[in-house]
Amino acid sequence: xxxxxxxxxxxxxxxxxxxxxxxxxxxxxxxxxxxxxxxxxxxxxxxxxxxxxxxxxxxxxxxxxxxxxxxxxxxxxxxxxxxxxxxxxxxxxxxxxxxxxxxxxxxxxxxxxxxxxxxxxxxxxxxxxxxxxxxxxxxxxxxxxxxxxxxxxxxxxxxxxxxxxxxxxxxxxxxxxxxxxxxxxxxxxxxxxxxxxxxxxxxxxxxxxxxxxxxxxxxxxxxxxxxxxxxxxxxxxxxxxxxxxxxxxxxxxxxxxx
Amino acid sequence: xxxxxxxxxxxxxxxxxxxxxxxxxxxxxxxxxxxxxxxxxxxxxxxxxxxxxxxxxxxxxxxxxxxxxxxxxxxxxxxxxxxxxxxxxxxxxxxxxxxxxxxxxxxxxxxxxxxxxxxxxxxxxxxxxxxxxxxxxxxxxxxxxxxxxxxxxxxxxxxxxxxxxxxxxxxxxxxxxxxxxxxxxxxxxxxxxxxxxxxxxxxxxxxxxxxxxxxxxxxxxxxx
Numbered sequence: 001x002x003x004x005x006x007x008x009x010x011x012x013x014x015x016x017x018x019x020x021x022x023x024x025x026x027x028x029x030x031x032x033x034x035x036x037x038x039x040x041x042x043x044x045x046x047x048x049x050x051x052x053x054x055x056x057x058x059x060x061x062x063x064x065x066x067x068x069x070x071x072x073x074x075x076x077x078x079x080x081x082x083x084x085x086x087x088x089x090x091x092x093x094x095x096x097x098x099x100x101x102x103x104x105x106x107x108x109x110x111x112x113x114x115x116x117x118x119x120x121x122x123x124x125x126x127x128x129x130x131x132x133x134x135x136x137x138x139x140x141x142x143x144x145x146x147x148x149x150x151x152x153x154x155x156x157x158x159x160x161x162x163x164x165x166x167x168x169x170x171x172x173x174x175x176x177x178x179x180x181x182x183x184x185x186x187x188x189x190x191x192x193x194x195x196x197x198x199x200x201x202x203x204x205x206x207x208x209x210x211x212x213x214x215x216x217x218x219x220x221x222x223x224x225x226x227x228x229x230x231x232x233x234x235x236x237x238x239x240x241x242x243x244x245x246x247x248x249x250x251x252x253x254x255x256x257x258x
Numbered sequence: 259x260x261x262x263x264x265x266x267x268x269x270x271x272x273x274x275x276x277x278x279x280x281x282x283x284x285x286x287x288x289x290x291x292x293x294x295x296x297x298x299x300x301x302x303x304x305x306x307x308x309x310x311x312x313x314x315x316x317x318x319x320x321x322x323x324x325x326x327x328x329x330x331x332x333x334x335x336x337x338x339x340x341x342x343x344x345x346x347x348x349x350x351x352x353x354x355x356x357x358x359x360x361x362x363x364x365x366x367x368x369x370x371x372x373x374x375x376x377x378x379x380x381x382x383x384x385x386x387x388x389x390x391x392x393x394x395x396x397x398x399x400x401x402x403x404x405x406x407x408x409x410x411x412x413x414x415x416x417x418x419x420x421x422x423x424x425x426x427x428x429x430x431x432x433x434x435x436x437x438x439x440x441x442x443x444x445x446x447x448x449x450x451x452x453x454x455x456x457x458x459x460x461x462x463x464x465x466x467x468x469x470x471x472x473x474x475x476x477x478x479x480x481x482x
Binding site for chain 1: 262264273274275277279280283284287290291294295298301302303304305311314315318319322334337338339341342343345346362365366367368370371372374375
């Protein structure tokens with residue numbers, strides 16, 4: 001066991017050379033590679049962290065957007081609900097207006113029908129009354145109804161203080177029309193003629209006409225002036241009475257309205 | 259019987275000789291430097307690496323962690339010196355199982371050279387962090403009367419460092435040779451395996467002690 005000092009010195013040099021070689025070919029490259037990998041992993045971790053933050057941010061944005069969409073949907077629903085309500089209200093008003101219009105039209109139609117009915121009823125009543133009166137006079141009193149009418153009409157004309165304006169007007173006329181619902185006999189016509197001429201103190205031409213639509217009575221006319229002697233005034237009263245009765249019935253059957 | 263590779267001489271100039279210690283040291287240097295160059299010439303910084311790179315990284319990283327754990331300082335300061343000591347002794351001892359290979363660590367000249375390097379490295383590292391007065395003042399503590407004892411301790415631990423490694427490796431080699439002569443089959447294999455284990459442990463112990471000595475020399479008032 002001895003020490004070779006040359007070998008000791010050589011080993012020191014060898015060791016220093018080995019230190020230099022390993023530093024160059026082992027420690028530096030390996031540590032550098034490890035550092036690079038560490039940096040790379042750190043960078044990737046930072047990138048992953050940044051991505052995670054970005055994802056979190058996007059998630060928040062998405063949730064906010066989702067909430068916005070949901071709120072927008074709710075708002076749309078509310079607006080649609082309001083629109084539907086408005087539309088329903090509008091339709092309701094239109095329907096109500098149409099119903100009211102239809103009601104008015106119905107009332108008008110009903111009024112027209114009522115007026116027509118009254119007119120027809122009056123006319124029919126007059127006709128029937130004329131027949132009834134004619135037959136009753138003939139069968140019960142052995143009298144002529146039309147003859148009575150003419151007699152009463154002549155008596156009216158002969159009375160000086162009746163219809164003075166009308167007869168005053170006839171003073172200046174040259175032609176007088178006498179219209180009757182029934183045909184007048186010759187003697188009746190002469191009697192009317194005499195009475196008329198006597199009342200107006202002149203002798204204009206008198207034409208006798210027959211008009212069945214008059215139903216009963218006689219009408220004297222000249223130009224625009226007319227004197228009627230028939231049952232129309234009674235029929236007007238009758239129509240008024242009937243209308244009153246019908247109106248009362250209408251009120252009784254009219255449905256209750258809110 | 260040759261107890262040391264120093265005794266196997268290939269060239270002799272009178273003032274110096276090329277012996278087996280130097281020759282196998284160069285072989286080891288070539289092996290380590292060449293192997294390192296071969297593996298590190300295509301290092302990858304990705305997460306998928308070659309087995310050779312993996313081995314080197316495990317070794318370097320292991321040494322770095324050990325150094326930082328013991329010294330509590332950045333490992334790059336100590337890695338070239340202590341790491342090379344460890345790797346050289348480790349490779350030398352492992353290659354000792356190769357037939358006809360004589361580990362240079364079985365030479366007292368080599369272990370003395372390494373111990374001397376440690377002896378020099380301790381004040382060198384210590385003076386890099388401490389003042390001259392502070393460093394050399396530690397030999398006068400706790401009293402100037404302790405100076406001889408402290409110097410003796412410094413020299414003896416260096417001597418122990420050299421002799422411990424030399425003794426272990428040399429004895430393993432000698433025992434292996436003796437057993438090979440007495441019982442050529444099986445038993446020498448067991449002893450070689452034991453020698454391998456001893457060699458690895460001795461490499462670790464030498465490097466660890468060198469590191470502890472160096473670190474203690476840098477530690478202010480604490481004596482080595």
